[in-house]
Amino acid sequence: MRFLPHTDTDRTAMLETIGVSNMAELFSDIPGEFHIEKGSLEIADALSEAGIVRKFTKASEKNRNATNSRYFLGGGTYHHFVPAVVDYIISRGEFLTAYTPYQPEISQGTLQALFEFQTMIARLTGMDVSNASMYEAATATAEAALMARRVTRKSRVVMAGSVNPRYRSVTANYLSRLDGEYAEVDMGRHGTDLDKVIAAIDEKTACVIVQYPDFYGSVYDLAPLRAACDAARCLMVVAFSDISAFALIESPGAMGADIAVGSGQSLGIPMGFGGPHLGLFTCKQKYLRQMPGRVCGLTSDADGKRGFVLTLSTREQHIRREKATSNICSNQGLMCTAAATYMTQMGDAGLGTVARHSAAALHSLVSQLPGHVTAAHGAHYNETVLSFADQQARDRFLKAAQESDIFAGIPLEQIETAADGRHLLVATTEMVEEADINDYLAILEVAK
Known part of the structure; x- marks a missing residue:
């Protein structure tokens, strides 16, 4: 919309019409101490374009150089390497500005990118x-x-x-306005106790939701849960936070998941202060018609030429309203393109290397911990909980680490409110090198 400024004649005519003599009278009901006198804002004179560049460049130099920091942060967001080609591809206009592909004849590029994305995600998760x-x-x-x-x-x-507290909170909120029960099983430790989860299943249970690896990075066998779900005729839903894990460990599909959901942030998407990220949703073929969101497919036109289309679009609230499968009205198309570009660039071998390095870095760190710090028991992928003698000891370490440009982990109570103040959630990725681990351990020794 264009801006059409009023002339002095326009303003005078309007003031006369409403019966006031000047603009100030329009604000007469505001106490005088809140009025701003002309010139009191001390606005500097305008700068040239070159002057503006110099001013902001100088200000930006005060920022910490993020590329020199070392990150041991997890909890659902991970510091993985993003190849330069990812940013190049998603910055191209045809991807950056692409909208909903309702018209396939002009959306073939977008539809193909989404189709390839779906194919790779299905392969990585082992789902149909x-x-x-x-x-x-x-x-x-x-x-x-x-x-x-x-x-x-x-x-x-x-x-x-043991599912990410944020996933639990949002799910509980969704279900709070519906009939039925939402039952959350307390694990009582930093890991997953499948016996407790299985004991909570009854004949009214629609599904059991677990995280694998769980919020604390713990890896465990899902076979007993699969058997329990079969016996109770309920679905097994597997959530995940770092999908790159499945380039190394068993995928949800291989372990019998009916539905697998989680984050695709680790696939070429930076941490970005918490977003934008990417939600993934996969399932068995027989449940496809109940899947929320869109599914892109491959077909042929009347001349036998290959073409991409929206095979399934369950956003039916504009027609079916309350009977719609889901009210999700869009998808993270740009993030899908980033993930597809990343997976294409990395390939099976590259993803496997990332996963092995991430897991090996955690093993190296945990195996060298000093005596006053302990790690959670059991097998872990690339994330675990470190426990200190008390909160003061932990916070001394965090402060010392930050002074060395190391983000040493997340105080567990920041995400899981019931946790006490001596625990630290720590994650490693392929970006953590041996020198970073040595520096981390050295600070642990000093900041007791």
């Missing part, structure tokens, strides 16, 4: 089919619970307490 993405992992988890209720025609949802 993937949609064209969700907003992020928490809402994907909530949608999985809703989908399981539709499939099973049951209303009870069991959630393991």
Whole structure:
């Protein structure tokens, strides 16, 4: 919309019409001490373009150089390497500005990118089919619970307490306005106790949601849960935070998941202060019609030429309203393109290298911990909980690490409010090198 400024004649005519003599009278009801006198804002004179560049460049030099920092942060967001080609591709106008592909005849590039994305995500998770993405992992988890209720025609949802607290919170919020029960199983430790989860299943259970690797990085066998879900005729939903894990460990599909959901942030998407990220949603073929979001497919036209289309679009609220499968109205198309570009660039071998390095870095760190710091027991992928003698000891270490440009982990109580103040959630990726681990351990020794 164009800006059409009023002339002095226009303003005078309007003031006369409403019966005031000047503009100041329009604000007469505001106490005088709040009025701003002309010139009191001390606005500097305008600068030239070159002057503006110099001014802001000088100000930006005060920022910490993020590329020189070392990150041991996890909890759902991870510092992985992003190849330069990813930013180049998603910065191209045809991808950056692409909108919803309602008209396939002019959206072939976007549709093909989404189709390739779905194919790679399905392969990586070991599932039959993937949609064209969700907003992020928490809402994907909530949608999985809703989908399981539709499939099973049951209303009870069991959630393991070792699922990311943010996924749990969003799912609980989604279900709070619906009939049925949401049951959260307290694990009582930094890991997953499948016996407790299985004991919570009953004949009304629509699904059981676990995280693998769980929020604390713990890796465990899902076979007992699969058997329990089969016995109770409920679905097994597997959530995940770092999908790159499945280039090394068993995928959700290989372990019998009915639905697998989680974050795609580790696939070429920077941490970005928490977003934008990418929600992933996959399931078995037989449940495809109940899947939320969109599915892009491959077909042929009347001349036999290959073409890409929206095979499934469950956003039917504009027609079916309350009977719609889901009310999700878009997908993270740009982030899908970034993930597809990353996976194409890395390939199977590259993803495997990332996963092995991430896991090896954690093993190296944990195996060398000093005596006053302990790590959670059991097998872990690239994340674990370190425990200190008390909160003061932990906070001394965090402060000392930050002074050395090391983000040493996340105080657990910042994400999991019930946690006490002596625990630290720590994650490693392929960006953590041996020198970084040595520096981390040296600070642990000093800052007791």
